[in-house]
Amino acid sequence: GNSVTQMEGPVTLSEEAFLTINCTYTATGYPSLFWYVQYPGEGLQLLLKATKADDKGSNKGFEATYRKETTSFHLEKGSVQVSDSAVYFCALSDFQGAQKLVFGQGTRLTINP
């Protein structure tokens, strides 16, 4: 079945460091890919998405490119801030019946000032 594998956390960086969180997927067909962010005690917020190969999703300085050849959707940000501390989830939309989301296990990111 479809699945998503994320870089294991936790990840700790200093403010203004470069961030990469790796995400690879296994899917039949051509799923849409998503990054969601979860702040402490809250639900998930959509960060960015890409719906086809070579699309780049971007939002709030974060970027991710849909790479079909490597089945990857790595999240990057050039200069992180303390406010970026959260848990990040990579997900794909499963087209088998309902377009339910299949999530990775999440990566906890902590940014130190």
Add this chain to the structure above:
Amino acid sequence: DTGVSQDPRHKITKRGQNVTFRCDPISEHNRLYWYRQTLGQGPEFLTYFQNEAQLEKSRLLSDRFSAERPKGSFSTLEIQRTEQGDSAMYLCASSSYQRQQETQYFGPGTRLLVL
């Protein structure tokens, strides 16, 4: 756009009791999803509605779980005879399916603790 809302935000119950959660989707969204998230894990799909019809249920959804979406608006998720293993965050999401694409918007979740 007021977003997806869920009620209650937190629920503590004793094993064997029944609990019911409510989700109010974004108005005009015709699709509604329920997910369960346990500590340190990503959310897992439970069930899905298109308008008032429940079209798919996960194998995770045992007979003790039931969900409804009367009139295609709000939805309820009921757990009967709760067990400690039911302790989790229950997330609701809604979406509008357009041009073969959709984006799901999540509510804040209901955190359930079964003692």
